[in-house]
Amino acid sequence: MYNYHADIVWKIDAILLAGCLALAALIIINMIIREYLWKRRSRALLGIKENVYEMILSGKGAGREGSIRLLSSSTPQQFLDVSTNRNRELIFFNDSEQEMFKKYYLSPQNLSRLKKIAAGEGDKWRRIEAIMALGYAGAADAVSILKKGLFSKNEDISYFSMISLGQLKSIEASRPLIEFFKKNPLWRYKLVAILENFPAETIEAIIMLTRDKDPSVRSWAVKLMSKFDLTGHINEMKAMIKDNSPDVRAAVCECLGRSGLKSAEDILIIALKDDSWLVRASAAKALSGLLGKKCVPAVAKLATDGSLSVINTVKDIFVSYIDEAIVYVQKFLESGDGMAQQISVEILERSNYIKKILEMLISPDEQDKRRAEHLISGMLKAGAHTGLEGAVELFDERSRVAIIAGMEKIDPGFAEYIDRKMKGDINE
Amino acid sequence: MTLSGAFSAMSYVLFLVFFVYFIALTLFYILLAVIGLVEGMRRSRQSEEENYPLIFLSTVTIPVSIVIPAHNEEDWIEDCLSSVLALNYPKFEVIIVDDESTDKTFEIINKLVGMRPIDMPYIKHYRDGKVRSIYKGIKHPNVTVIRKFAGVKKAGAVNAGLNLASYDYVCSMDADTVLEPDALIKIMAQVEKDPDRIIGIGSYFSLVNGLKVKKGRVVEKSFSYNPIVAYQNMEYIRSFIGNRIAWSKYNAMPIVAGGFSIWRKDVLYELGGFSAEFTCEDIEFTFRAHDYIAKNKEKGYRILMLPYHVGWTEGPSDVVSLISQRERWQRVTDETIWHYKYMFCNPRFGGFAFLALPYFVIYEVLGVFFEVTSIILVAAGWIAGILDVKTFLAFVALMVITQSFVSLLSIFSFTRTHRLFSVSYTCYMIFLSFLESFSYRWINAAAKILGTFRFMKGVKTHDKYKREKRS
Structure with a gap:
């Protein structure tokens, strides 16, 4: 009879079995701890809600000092839970409750604590929480910290710094975002979603991007411009309709269509004859946005276009x-x-x-x-x-x-x- | 050398092969589980911190076409469609393809969305079968229903939906799947980070068996203690969380499950849609997408797997149904691997060819034969008096413990990132993990052997298994 190193196999079995038992125990302990932490988080949020109500109802009553102390000692995670309602199945805060909480949580001490964590090199997710909290807090003076995060080598820190800067919606916050727009090709989609909510003056900085060498930067920049008031920028658009890249020309059409500027009509009529189907389709769509029902005779000529996309655009216009x-x-x-x-x-x-x-x-x-x-x-x-x-x-x-x-x-x-x-x- | 000497030398070699197989598999699983755990935790934190209102309110949020193929789904379609219509997503359309249902599927859809027949050009880009009529929802204008004749499998039904899909990303899902309200927004948040490169996305879903569902919402999470269902829940965790998250990190995802998958429409168009030449369409299309990725290397395309729990699907709840489903899965795995054998260890296909595909061949295709042969040989050796009882037991214990260890690793990863199952249900799964090698594994092995046998016979039917009615 052979035992084929049965002793070694038994030893491996023993190690694996010990591993199994340890894992089983770890799973159960982990679940119990997580459940406990979840309940604690829920209780803490409930406590915050009660304190907010006490603040609203008590006026200058006796419990006020204690409530302020409790609210101001909340953690960045709790601040985000309240401000974003991200655990709405747990507890929901309405606008006035959120405002009241922010009023007491965002003390100079807490803000400086958040900035310190956001700028630090500690635990990544703790840092991201602080970065996000600065955005939701509207901390206008945190732009430099967030800019540093935006250009961080760590993808997550960079991404959430971008989102946080987007919450600030200020000219100061737009500058690093536009700089980033130029350098990072990946998140332009997201950047457009963020920057479209920024103040009208942002367009001056975006226009600079339309002169970039990279056609992708130019086309995204034009797409972004369409979210702003184009009065006074029609000449830039006229120049860009001759751009080498069809993506840029199509974006210009899209932009003009949304501009509401009657002077854009001639540019779009010419674009209907462009060599690129993308530009023709965009021009037709833009004309419909600009002229409404009056565009029908002009775009009808494209109803027998060689491109299905152009035909589909004309179809949509005819339906309207x-x-x-x-x-x-x-x-x-x-x-x-x-x-x-x-x-x-x-x-x-x-x-x-x-x-x-x-x-x-x-x-x-x-x-x-x-x-x-x-x-x-x-x-x-x-x-x-x-x-x-x-x-x-x-x-x-x-x-x-x-x-x-x-x-x-x-x-x-x-x-x-x-x-x-x-x-x-x-x-x- | 005497005959008995030769026999013992051969059995020693076999012993070594099986031994190395189990140890290598365990180490490989540990590696995958660790990578999956780290990546899963990162993705979960990303989702927690994400600013979803920004996506919801943005004018540039990517709209999605949702295609639901349905063939005799009267027991499930209402919950499925209700859950889809209740999605928290700013812009999406739903295309239901009634693949010649003979039950009340169509009437139920009509009751829910109120349909009117329409005439519209139907341009065939993909192989889909004959379309009978097209309807638009009155109560929900974003719903279109295509009634078609069956015969081109599920692939044909999904392809019919693709022909009418208007948006750049297409989500294909099963008619017995119930989506979580945030399913789409969570997935698309990741897509919007890099829509130029992400061409396919899958995510984790679990079994709905035993749960109480009302109008597309899970109202009571009373998970089924039926061992067949519990083992499948464990298997889904092992597969989605333990394996695929790690594959995804290295762009080597071997399958985006058809129960819930999102593909970029231009890629679907380039590849001619889903193929009805195979038993199922999901794994084959994922392989074809990898081929496309390799051909367009400079574009850096990616297929993602996310750990987010997007919904619930119906699974078999008895042995016969389970065998029927797994036999089909095995068949399509064999068909696909055989068809795309040129990818195996081919440098053109990168990590997919050197990591995911060898794993698939060794574990998913050949694994069952390793396991069954090793058990039979060891048992035969013991019965014939070649092996002593100590060796026999040591080897059996190795197989049992290896399996448990792998399952527990995945459950651990899962519980670090999800709060889906209760403590008691998790304890039940832990308990079952120690018994898997004596029960569920053999059912699966039987299904796999049957699947391989039917693959060799050239069977390509998409047999439906029996599903329990929902409470």
């Missing part, structure tokens, strides 16, 4: 301004181009115009009736089926009979099908 676009939709329905016909049906569908067409079909006005017949005939040729059927269901019994009678002239087979369906003879 169907009364102006119906002439073009009718033309496309009769064009014989399968894709254009299908898109026209979708436009009629999404704009709820089908119901209107059916109303026209049973209207006493002969001209309306003929127009409806044309449109329905075009729709049926384009393969419309369920939408028409669904729209008929929206009418009362008498109108349905009239609609079906009207449809008989266009497509007797379809009319009979709908009639049978309405009577329940067909079940799908």
Whole structure:
């Protein structure tokens, strides 16, 4: 008989078993401690809430001093719990409770303690908590500390310093963020989300970024500019519409569309003929934002564009301004181009115009009736089926009979099908 | 050399192979668990400190298309859809694909969202099967329902949804999954940090079996003490928290589970959507995405796995259903690894080829044969009088304790970052971990062997297993 080093295997077994038992004990102890800490955290927050209420209700009563002491001795974690309601399933603080708490927590001593932790080199997450607390506290004089954090090599410290600076929403806070915008390609998306809430004057600093060598910086900078008032900056935009990068040109269109500046119309009309589909689509969308229903004749020319994205943009515009676009939709329905016909049906569908067409079909006005017949005939040729059927269901019994009678002239087979369906003879 | 000498030399070699296998596996798991623990704790803290209102109120927040394929899901679709409609996320659309349900799935959806039939161009970018009709929600205009004929598996149903998806990120989920209200915002907060590079994301979800769910919300966390369910809960922890978080750190995620996965739409488009050529679609697509990552190395694409608990899904609650589900999983694993064998230890695929794939081959594909053969040989050796009882017991103990150790490591990582299970339920899982090698592991082994056998026979059906109705 062989024992194949059974002793060694037993020893390994013993080590692993000891490890298992230690782990099992560790799991249970860890869970118990975590539960205890969670309950303590919850109790502490409840205590804060009670103290806040005492402050509100007691006026200058006897318990006031004690309550102030308790509130001001809260931890940065508790400050964040109260200010952000991040554990709302535990406890929720309304705006006035938050304000009252902040008033007593944000003493000069506490702020200086937060700054010291935020600037220190200690535990990373404790530092991040302090960094975030400075932002929620609106500590305007903490910009230099947060800037240092923003440019830290540690990704988490850098990220949360960025978020915290975003909470400050001041020109001073915008400067390091814009500097960071230039240097860090990763978080530009987030930076736009942050900086779009900053004061109007921030645009002066953002404009500098539009002259950067990197096209990605330029395009993001223009996207960011669209969140601000562009009055007085139209010339910069005019210059940028000739940028080499289609991303930048598209961003300029997007920006002009949101600007509300009538002087941007000419720039966008030219951009509709750009070589890049991205720019054409952006220009069409921007024109709709700028001119509203008046943009329809200009963008209609793009309805047969080679790019699906451009066509989709035109489609969305037509849906929004169907009364102006119906002439073009009718033309496309009769064009014989399968894709254009299908898109026209979708436009009629999404704009709820089908119901209107059916109303026209049973209207006493002969001209309306003929127009409806044309449109329905075009729709049926384009393969419309369920939408028409669904729209008929929206009418009362008498109108349905009239609609079906009207449809008989266009497509007797379809009319009979709908009639049978309405009577329940067909079940799908 | 005599015959008995040759036999004993061979059995000694086999003993060494199995011994090294178990020790290497344990060490590998310890390494993964430690990396997973550190990374999981970091991600959890990131989530705790994140400024979610900023994402909610921003005009540039990335919208998401949620695709839910459904085939005879009358018992689950209401909770699933209610949970999706209640998501705390500023902009999303829901596309439900009714894959020829013969039960009341469609009626339930209609009751919930109020549908009207519409005509709209349906451009086929992906292989999806024939579409019958399309509906829009009246009460919820962000809901679209596609009714299609079945026959192109779940992949075809998801692909149909992709054809109508309008947003840049697509979340594909199962119709028996219930999402947590913050699921999407937590995940997208991470995506928004680097949308240029993150192309796929998965996150942790657990089993809903036993829990009380009302209108898409878990109202009572009464976790099932059915050992089959509890073992699966443990297995999900082991897989999601113990393994995948670590894989993700090295961009070597082998699978983004179909129960809840988010992919960037341009990548789905480039890769032609999900494939119906395989038994399931999730693992194969993840492998294909790795191929795409390797082909576009300069872009630095990433697939992320996050430890956030995003929701709950229905799991099998009896042995037969469990075998049916795991057999299918094994089959698709075998199919995918066989199809993408060129990636194995191929430097072009980086960490994925040298870490995740060898692990998958050694543990997920061959592991069951190692385990079963080693048990049989040791038992045979003992019965034949070649091995003494001490060796036999030592070896069996090694297998049992190794398994427990690995499970406990994952549970430890999990309890450091999650407060999901109660202390008593965790104690129950700890207790079960010591019995796993005598019970659950054999069920899994049987399923894996059956799956491998059916893979070799070329079976590619997506058999549904029996699921318990929710209370």
